[in-house]
Each structure stands twice: as C-alpha cells, then as structure tokens.
Amino acid sequence: MKQKEQQERDFERLVERQRQTIYSVCYLFANERQQADDLFQEVLIRLWKGFDSFEGRSSEKTWVYRVALNTCVTADQKHRRRLDTSPLEMDIDLFAEEERNPSASRLHRRISKLHPFDRALILLWLEDLPYDEIAAILGISIDNVSVRLVRVREKLKKITD
Amino acid sequence: MEQNNDLKIELQQELRGLQQEIEQHSTFNTEVWRKTVKKSVNELYWQNTIFPVFLVVIMTAATVAFALIKWPWWLILLFDLYFGWRLVDSLFARMGLRKADVQSDKGLLSLRESINTYSKRRRTIIRVVGIILYAVFSVCLLFYSRSVFITWLIWDTIIYFPFGRKETQRMTRPYDKLAEEIDELLKEE
Numbered sequence: 386m387k388q389k390e391q392q393e394r395d396f397e398r399l400v401e402r403q404r405q406t407i408y409s410v411c412y413l414f415a416n417e418r419q420q421a422d423d424l425f426q427e428v429l430i431r432l433w434k435g436f437d438s439f440e441g442r443s444s445e446k447t448w449v450y451r452v453a454l455n456t457c458v459t460a461d462q463k464h465r466r467r468l469d470t471s472p473l474e475m476d477i478d479l480f481a482e483e484e485r486n487p488s489a490s491r492l493h494r495r496i497s498k499l500h501p502f503d504r505a506l507i508l509l510w511l512e513d514l515p516y517d518e519i520a521a522i523l524g525i526s527i528d529n530v531s532v533r534l535v536r537v538r539e540k541l542k543k544i545t546d
Numbered sequence: 547m548e549q550n551n552d553l554k555i556e557l558q559q560e561l562r563g564l565q566q567e568i569e570q571h572s573t574f575n576t577e578v579w580r581k582t583v584k585k586s587v588n589e590l591y592w593q594n595t596i597f598p599v600f601l602v603v604i605m606t607a608a609t610v611a612f613a614l615i616k617w618p619w620w621l622i623l624l625f626d627l628y629f630g631w632r633l634v635d636s637l638f639a640r641m642g643l644r645k646a647d648v649q650s651d652k653g654l655l656s657l658r659e660s661i662n663t664y665s666k667r668r669r670t671i672i673r674v675v676g677i678i679l680y681a682v683f684s685v686c687l688l689f690y691s692r693s694v695f696i697t698w699l700i701w702d703t704i705i706y707f708p709f710g711r712k713e714t715q716r717m718t719r720p721y722d723k724l725a726e727e728i729d730e731l732l733k734e735e
Binding site for chain 2: 400404408409412477485495510512
C-alpha cells in the first residue's frame with residue numbers, strides 16, 4: 386500500500402515536472418479546448434499505465450514525449466472522452482489565451498495545418514533532439530526522419546509565406 | 547540552409563513562448579488527478595473485466611443446470627469447451643487492447659506490430675477454433691435432442707452470439723482502426 390502511494394507521488398511529481406511538454410503537445414494536436422482536454426486525459430491514463438514499466442533507459446522527457454506524441458498522433462479525431470470515465474482537464478485554456486500569448490497561437494496555426502505525424506516530427510526537431518532519437522521515438526528510420534523533415538520544412542515555409 | 551535555420555529559430559521562439567505560458571499560468575492539480583484519472587483507470591478496468599466475468603458466470607450456471615437435468619457428460623464437456631473458447635476470445639481481445647495502451651511509449655512500428663501479434667492473428671486462430679467447437683457441439687446436440695438443439699440455436703444464434711460479438715467488436719474496433727491509421731501514417735516509409 387505504501388509502495389503504491391509512493392508510486393502515485395512519484396508519478397505526480399513527474400507530471401508536474403513535465404507539464405510543459407504534456408500540455409503543449411495536447412494543445413498543438415487539438416483544434417479546440419474540449420479536444421485538448423480529451424487528449425490530456427488519454428495521455429495521462431497512458432502515462433500512468435506505462436509508469437510501472439518505465440525503466441529510465443531514456444530520459445524522462447523523451448519517455449513523456451513518446452507517450453504523448455504516440456497518443457496524440459493515433460488519437461481518433463472523432464473520438465471523444467472515453468465513455469463512463471471521469472473528466473480530467475488541463476487547468477489552462479490555451480485557446481482562450483491567444484491575445485496574451487500571440488506567439489503560441491501563431492505556432493498552433495502553423496503546426497495545425499500539418500499532418501499529425503509531421504506535427505510530431507517538427508516538435509521533436511524544435512526540441513533539438515538528434516535524428517536517431519527522433520527516429521526511435523516515432524518508430525521510423527533515421528533516413529526517413531531526414532527525408533520527411535526536408536519535406537515538412539518546405540510545407541512550413543509555404544504556410545509561413 | 548540559412549532560411550531553414552531562420553525558420554527553426556522562429557518556431558523555437560514560438561514554442562518557448564507557449565511553454566512559458568504553461569509554466570506561468572498552470573499547475574498540475576494532484577487532487578483532481580487522484581480523484582479522476584485513478585477512477586477512470588479503475589472504471590476502464592471494470593469495463594474490461596465485466597464481460598469475461600459474465601461469461602464465466604453463465605458457463606458455470608449452465609454446467610450445473612445441465613448436470614442437474616442429467617445431460618451426458620460428453621455434451622457438458624463440449625459445451626464447456628465451446629464457452630471456454632468464447633472466454634479466451636474475449637480475453638485475448640482485451641489483452642491486445644491493454645498491450646497497445648501500455649506500449650504507447652514505443653514507436654509506431656512496434657505499436658503496429660504488437661497490435662498484429664496480440665490482436666488480429668491470435669483472434670483469427672481463436673475464432674476458427676471457436677467455429678469448429680460450435681459446429682461439433684451443435685451437431686452432437688442435434689443427435690442428443692432436437693428440442694434442446696432448437697432452444698440452443700435460439701439462445702446462441704439470436705440472443706447471445708450477436709451480443710457477444712458486438713461486445714468483442716466494441717472492444718477491438720478502435721484497436722483495428724488504430725492499426726489502419728498507423729498503416730496509413732507509415733505508407734510513405
């Protein structure tokens with residue numbers, strides 16, 4: 386019982402430390418508040434389920450990125466919150482804060498025009514992760530990472546222009 | 547090259563802006579987490595467990611009832627084998643689903659592979675064996691008693707089978723859909 390409580394506390398501390406990563410991934414993969422909250426709940430459920438098996442072989446941030454991105458990339462866009470579960474929402478409405486932080490909403494506007502898989506790729510690239518780590522997180526080859534990145538950067542440039 | 551760097555720096559600044567906003571204006575509410583996600587996980591656990599439990603109850607009750615009305619032992623054994631397979635079918639569907647959840651930290655290719663291994667392939671084998679058992683049991687029942695056979699057909703074909711099938715599909719459909727989506731995402735590989 387004590388071990389379980391300790392595990393819960395460890396998990397809470399991890400989420401507190403990685404809040405920025407989780408919230409920003411959910412925000413950048415959602416089109417509205419409700420969808421961001423649904424993704425947030427799903428990501429937290431999956432992080433909690435996988436917390437036991439996290440052995441610390443990769444950094445904590447990389448692990449959180451893996452789970453959050455895989456969850457958001459594969460989330461059914463029509464899928465709503467899991468039936469019969471209690472809601473868990475992000476305690477910040479980034480969609481309503483656009484005026485306070487125009488750069489965040491500008492990033493959202495640009496990134497949301499990309500395919501979900503490409504969004505994940507760009508986010509990891511912006512975090513300055515090496516290509517082999519990006520490849521490991523997304524489960525594709527290193528060559529594929531560089532080829533895709535060239536293509537996505539071109540797309541982004543067009544969006545920006 | 548320089549253009550690429552400019553774009554990267556610009557996007558990184560925007561990302562930092564977003565992260566700063568989150569850092570300054572949000573907190574992770576541990577109390578809410580304790581109350582809701584834990585509850586959600588428990589609810590999902592029960593949702594996933596209730597159907598196999600329901601099958602075990604039906605199987606046990608039916609076995610006792612058949613023994614009381616003096617069915618031959620081989621017929622009861624065949625019934626249990628068939629129902630046992632249905633149970634395995636439903637359990638494997640759930641196991642696959644759980645495996646996919648837990649493997650969220652793997653890359654898409656491994657996730658796809660685990661869906662294949664834990665879901666589709668095994669489910670197909672289980673289904674084929676289930677159909678064979680269903681056929682053997684039904685034929686034996688027909689020889690044993692025509693009226694019992696008709697009752698069985700009504701129960702299993704009209705009442706239980708569509709419900710059981712729907713339940714298993716409800717569990718596995720999002721899972722198969724996920725596999726399709728990953729295939730789509732990786733098509734460019």
